[in-house]
Amino acid sequence: MGVLNCFCGSLQTWTKVVAILQIIMVSASLYAGVSILITGDRLTHADPTAPNGTTAGGIATTTSDSQFDPTSTHPSDRFNSVNKSAMIQAVEDLKQSTIKLVNLIGEILIMVSTYVILKGLVNLVLSIILFHGASKRIVGKCRPWLIAQAIFLFLETGFYFVSLSSSYSDERAACIGAVGLIINAYCMWVVYAFINELRGEKAANKRVGLGKACHEEKECFCAFAHFHF
Numbered sequence: 771m772g773v774l775n776c777f778c779g780s781l782q783t784w785t786k787v788v789a790i791l792q793i794i795m796v797s798a799s800l801y802a803g804v805s806i807l808i809t810g811d812r813l814t815h816a817d818p819t820a821p822n823g824t825t826a827g828g829i830a831t832t833t834s835d836s837q838f839d840p841t842s843t844h845p846s847d848r849f850n851s852v853n854k855s856a857m858i859q860a861v862e863d864l865k866q867s868t869i870k871l872v873n874l875i876g877e878i879l880i881m882v883s884t885y886v887i888l889k890g891l892v893n894l895v896l897s898i899i900l901f902h903g904a905s906k907r908i909v910g911k912c913r914p915w916l917i918a919q920a921i922f923l924f925l926e927t928g929f930y931f932v933s934l935s936s937s938y939s940d941e942r943a944a945c946i947g948a949v950g951l952i953i954n955a956y957c958m959w960v961v962y963a964f965i966n967e968l969r970g971e972k973a974a975n976k977r978v979g980l981g982k983a984c985h986e987e988k989e990c991f992c993a994f995a996h997f998h999f
Contacts, residue, residue, distance in 0.1 A: 781960065781963050781964040781967050782904055782907065782964060782967075784960050784964075785900065785904040785912070785960055785961050785964045786901055786904045786905065788900070788957045788960055788961060789897045789898070789900040789901035789904060789915075790901065791957075792893060792897040792900075792957070793894065793897045793898065793901070796890045796893045796894045796897060797890075797894070799886055799889075799890045800886075800887060800890040800891070800894070802886065803883045803884075803886035803887040803890055804883070804887065806879050806882060806883035806886065807879070807880060807883035807884070807887065809876075809879055810875075810876045810877070810878070810879030810880035810882075810883060811876065811880065812876070813872050813873065813875055813876025813879065814873050814876035814877055814880065815876075816869060816872050816873060816876070889922060892918060893918070893922075896914055896915040896918050897915065899911050899914065899915065900912055900915040900961070903915075904964065907968055907971075908968075909965055909968045909969060909972070912961055912964065912965050912968075913965060915961060916958060916961050916962060916965065919954065919957070919958050919961075920958065922954075923951065923954055923955065923958065926950075926951065926954075927951060930944075930947050930948070930951060933947070
Protein backbone atom coordinates (compact mmCIF):
# COMPACT_ATOMS: atom_id res chain seq x y z
CA MET A 771 0.00 0.00 0.00
CA GLY A 772 2.84 2.37 0.91
CA VAL A 773 4.54 1.82 -2.44
CA LEU A 774 1.42 2.90 -4.27
CA ASN A 775 0.92 5.95 -2.09
CA CYS A 776 4.35 7.17 -3.14
CA PHE A 777 2.93 7.53 -6.63
CA CYS A 778 -0.02 9.57 -5.35
CA GLY A 779 -2.70 7.11 -6.28
CA SER A 780 -5.09 4.65 -4.72
CA LEU A 781 -5.25 0.95 -5.48
CA GLN A 782 -8.39 1.59 -7.50
CA THR A 783 -6.62 4.20 -9.63
CA TRP A 784 -3.59 2.00 -10.26
CA THR A 785 -5.79 -0.96 -11.13
CA LYS A 786 -7.43 1.20 -13.79
CA VAL A 787 -3.97 2.20 -15.04
CA VAL A 788 -2.97 -1.46 -15.27
CA ALA A 789 -6.12 -2.22 -17.28
CA ILE A 790 -5.57 0.69 -19.68
CA LEU A 791 -1.88 -0.11 -20.23
CA GLN A 792 -2.68 -3.74 -20.92
CA ILE A 793 -5.40 -2.82 -23.40
CA ILE A 794 -2.82 -0.73 -25.30
CA MET A 795 -0.13 -3.43 -25.15
CA VAL A 796 -2.56 -6.18 -26.12
CA SER A 797 -3.72 -4.19 -29.14
CA ALA A 798 -0.10 -3.92 -30.29
CA SER A 799 0.52 -7.63 -29.68
CA LEU A 800 -2.60 -8.54 -31.67
CA TYR A 801 -1.31 -6.51 -34.62
CA ALA A 802 2.08 -8.22 -34.34
CA GLY A 803 0.42 -11.63 -34.04
CA VAL A 804 -1.62 -11.11 -37.19
CA SER A 805 1.50 -9.93 -39.06
CA ILE A 806 3.43 -13.02 -37.94
CA LEU A 807 0.50 -15.24 -38.94
CA ILE A 808 0.44 -13.76 -42.45
CA THR A 809 4.21 -14.21 -42.78
CA GLY A 810 4.03 -17.80 -41.56
CA ASP A 811 1.21 -18.60 -43.97
CA ARG A 812 3.25 -17.25 -46.88
CA LEU A 813 6.26 -19.31 -45.87
CA THR A 814 4.25 -22.53 -45.54
CA HIS A 815 2.81 -21.97 -49.02
CA ALA A 816 6.14 -21.09 -50.63
CA ASP A 817 6.16 -22.14 -54.30
CA PRO A 818 8.53 -25.12 -54.61
CA THR A 819 8.81 -24.71 -58.37
CA ALA A 820 11.16 -22.37 -60.19
CA PRO A 821 10.81 -21.03 -63.75
CA ASN A 822 11.65 -23.51 -66.47
CA GLY A 823 15.32 -23.73 -67.14
CA THR A 824 16.37 -22.29 -63.77
CA THR A 825 16.76 -23.48 -60.21
CA ALA A 826 15.74 -21.68 -57.02
CA GLY A 827 19.05 -19.84 -57.15
CA GLY A 828 18.52 -18.69 -60.71
CA ILE A 829 21.10 -21.07 -62.18
CA ALA A 830 20.33 -22.12 -65.75
CA THR A 831 19.67 -25.83 -66.08
CA THR A 832 19.21 -26.01 -69.84
CA THR A 833 22.18 -26.95 -71.88
CA SER A 834 22.87 -27.24 -75.56
CA ASP A 835 22.84 -30.56 -77.34
CA SER A 836 26.55 -30.29 -77.91
CA GLN A 837 27.19 -30.31 -74.16
CA PHE A 838 25.33 -33.60 -73.68
CA ASP A 839 25.89 -35.15 -77.05
CA PRO A 840 25.60 -38.90 -76.40
CA THR A 841 27.63 -39.64 -79.56
CA SER A 842 30.54 -37.59 -78.32
CA THR A 843 33.57 -39.74 -77.56
CA HIS A 844 35.92 -37.07 -76.29
CA PRO A 845 36.79 -37.79 -72.61
CA SER A 846 36.61 -34.13 -71.63
CA ASP A 847 33.06 -33.88 -73.02
CA ARG A 848 31.95 -36.87 -70.98
CA PHE A 849 33.61 -35.48 -67.85
CA ASN A 850 31.95 -32.08 -68.29
CA SER A 851 28.59 -33.75 -68.85
CA VAL A 852 28.83 -35.76 -65.63
CA ASN A 853 30.09 -32.71 -63.74
CA LYS A 854 27.22 -30.52 -64.90
CA SER A 855 24.63 -33.21 -64.11
CA ALA A 856 26.03 -33.62 -60.59
CA MET A 857 26.02 -29.86 -60.05
CA ILE A 858 22.41 -29.54 -61.25
CA GLN A 859 21.33 -32.39 -58.96
CA ALA A 860 23.15 -30.83 -55.99
CA VAL A 861 21.45 -27.49 -56.62
CA GLU A 862 18.07 -29.22 -56.89
CA ASP A 863 18.64 -31.05 -53.58
CA LEU A 864 19.66 -27.79 -51.92
CA LYS A 865 16.54 -26.14 -53.30
CA GLN A 866 14.27 -28.85 -51.89
CA SER A 867 16.00 -28.72 -48.49
CA THR A 868 15.63 -24.94 -48.39
CA ILE A 869 11.93 -25.20 -49.24
CA LYS A 870 11.38 -27.72 -46.42
CA LEU A 871 13.22 -25.47 -43.97
CA VAL A 872 11.19 -22.42 -45.04
CA ASN A 873 7.94 -24.38 -44.68
CA LEU A 874 8.99 -25.55 -41.21
CA ILE A 875 9.77 -21.98 -40.15
CA GLY A 876 6.36 -20.94 -41.46
CA GLU A 877 4.62 -23.62 -39.39
CA ILE A 878 6.48 -22.52 -36.26
CA LEU A 879 5.51 -18.89 -36.90
CA ILE A 880 1.87 -19.91 -37.31
CA MET A 881 1.92 -21.74 -33.95
CA VAL A 882 3.58 -18.79 -32.20
CA SER A 883 1.20 -16.26 -33.76
CA THR A 884 -1.82 -18.40 -32.83
CA TYR A 885 -0.73 -18.37 -29.18
CA VAL A 886 -0.08 -14.62 -29.30
CA ILE A 887 -3.48 -13.89 -30.88
CA LEU A 888 -5.44 -16.14 -28.51
CA LYS A 889 -3.65 -14.71 -25.49
CA GLY A 890 -4.20 -11.19 -26.79
CA LEU A 891 -7.93 -11.71 -27.29
CA VAL A 892 -8.34 -13.18 -23.79
CA ASN A 893 -6.32 -10.36 -22.22
CA LEU A 894 -8.21 -7.70 -24.18
CA VAL A 895 -11.60 -8.93 -22.98
CA LEU A 896 -10.44 -9.44 -19.39
CA SER A 897 -8.69 -6.05 -19.28
CA ILE A 898 -11.89 -4.30 -20.34
CA ILE A 899 -13.78 -6.23 -17.66
CA LEU A 900 -11.06 -5.35 -15.13
CA PHE A 901 -11.37 -1.65 -15.89
CA HIS A 902 -15.14 -1.80 -15.43
CA GLY A 903 -14.73 -3.83 -12.23
CA ALA A 904 -12.21 -1.35 -10.83
CA SER A 905 -14.48 1.57 -11.68
CA LYS A 906 -17.49 -0.05 -9.98
CA ARG A 907 -15.38 -1.70 -7.23
CA ILE A 908 -16.68 -5.19 -8.06
CA VAL A 909 -14.47 -8.09 -6.93
CA GLY A 910 -16.07 -10.60 -9.31
CA LYS A 911 -14.99 -8.58 -12.36
CA CYS A 912 -11.39 -8.21 -11.18
CA ARG A 913 -10.69 -11.81 -10.18
CA PRO A 914 -10.85 -13.39 -13.71
CA TRP A 915 -8.07 -11.08 -14.94
CA LEU A 916 -5.87 -12.05 -11.99
CA ILE A 917 -6.42 -15.79 -12.54
CA ALA A 918 -5.67 -15.53 -16.27
CA GLN A 919 -2.50 -13.51 -15.62
CA ALA A 920 -1.30 -16.07 -13.09
CA ILE A 921 -1.65 -18.81 -15.73
CA PHE A 922 0.08 -16.74 -18.42
CA LEU A 923 2.86 -15.74 -16.02
CA PHE A 924 3.48 -19.39 -15.16
CA LEU A 925 3.69 -20.36 -18.85
CA GLU A 926 5.88 -17.41 -19.81
CA THR A 927 8.24 -18.04 -16.88
CA GLY A 928 8.67 -21.61 -18.12
CA PHE A 929 9.31 -20.39 -21.68
CA TYR A 930 11.79 -17.85 -20.33
CA PHE A 931 13.93 -20.44 -18.52
CA VAL A 932 13.76 -22.77 -21.52
CA SER A 933 15.01 -19.95 -23.76
CA LEU A 934 17.88 -19.28 -21.34
CA SER A 935 19.08 -22.85 -21.74
CA SER A 936 18.97 -22.56 -25.53
CA SER A 937 22.18 -22.06 -27.46
CA TYR A 938 20.52 -19.15 -29.27
CA SER A 939 19.83 -17.21 -26.06
CA ASP A 940 20.81 -13.54 -26.11
CA GLU A 941 21.79 -11.57 -23.01
CA ARG A 942 19.87 -8.48 -24.07
CA ALA A 943 16.72 -10.47 -24.88
CA ALA A 944 17.04 -12.29 -21.55
CA CYS A 945 17.18 -8.98 -19.67
CA ILE A 946 14.14 -7.64 -21.54
CA GLY A 947 12.25 -10.86 -20.80
CA ALA A 948 13.11 -10.67 -17.10
CA VAL A 949 11.94 -7.05 -16.90
CA GLY A 950 8.68 -8.02 -18.61
CA LEU A 951 8.06 -10.81 -16.10
CA ILE A 952 8.75 -8.46 -13.18
CA ILE A 953 6.35 -5.83 -14.55
CA ASN A 954 3.64 -8.45 -15.05
CA ALA A 955 4.14 -9.73 -11.50
CA TYR A 956 3.91 -6.18 -10.11
CA CYS A 957 0.68 -5.50 -12.03
CA MET A 958 -0.74 -8.71 -10.61
CA TRP A 959 0.23 -7.58 -7.11
CA VAL A 960 -1.58 -4.26 -7.63
CA VAL A 961 -4.80 -5.99 -8.69
CA TYR A 962 -4.45 -8.57 -5.90
CA ALA A 963 -4.05 -5.81 -3.30
CA PHE A 964 -7.09 -4.00 -4.72
CA ILE A 965 -9.17 -7.19 -4.51
CA ASN A 966 -8.10 -7.65 -0.88
CA GLU A 967 -9.10 -4.04 -0.19
CA LEU A 968 -12.56 -4.67 -1.64
CA ARG A 969 -12.89 -7.86 0.37
CA GLY A 970 -11.95 -5.97 3.52
CA GLU A 971 -14.58 -3.33 2.78
CA LYS A 972 -17.18 -6.01 2.17
CA ALA A 973 -16.34 -7.76 5.44
CA ALA A 974 -16.42 -4.44 7.32
CA ASN A 975 -19.79 -3.54 5.83
CA LYS A 976 -21.08 -6.97 6.78
CA ARG A 977 -19.91 -6.51 10.37
CA VAL A 978 -21.52 -3.08 10.48
CA GLY A 979 -24.74 -4.54 9.12
CA LEU A 980 -24.72 -7.34 11.69
CA GLY A 981 -23.98 -4.87 14.48
CA LYS A 982 -26.80 -2.62 13.35
CA ALA A 983 -29.18 -5.57 13.14
CA CYS A 984 -28.21 -6.72 16.65
CA HIS A 985 -28.66 -3.20 17.98
CA GLU A 986 -32.10 -2.91 16.40
CA GLU A 987 -33.04 -6.34 17.73
CA LYS A 988 -31.88 -5.32 21.20
CA GLU A 989 -33.92 -2.11 21.06
CA CYS A 990 -37.00 -4.06 19.96
CA PHE A 991 -36.51 -6.52 22.83
CA CYS A 992 -36.11 -3.69 25.35
CA ALA A 993 -39.22 -1.95 24.04
CA PHE A 994 -41.15 -5.21 24.20
CA ALA A 995 -39.99 -5.86 27.77
CA HIS A 996 -40.79 -2.31 28.83
CA PHE A 997 -44.27 -2.58 27.30
CA HIS A 998 -45.10 -5.82 29.11
CA PHE A 999 -43.44 -5.14 32.42
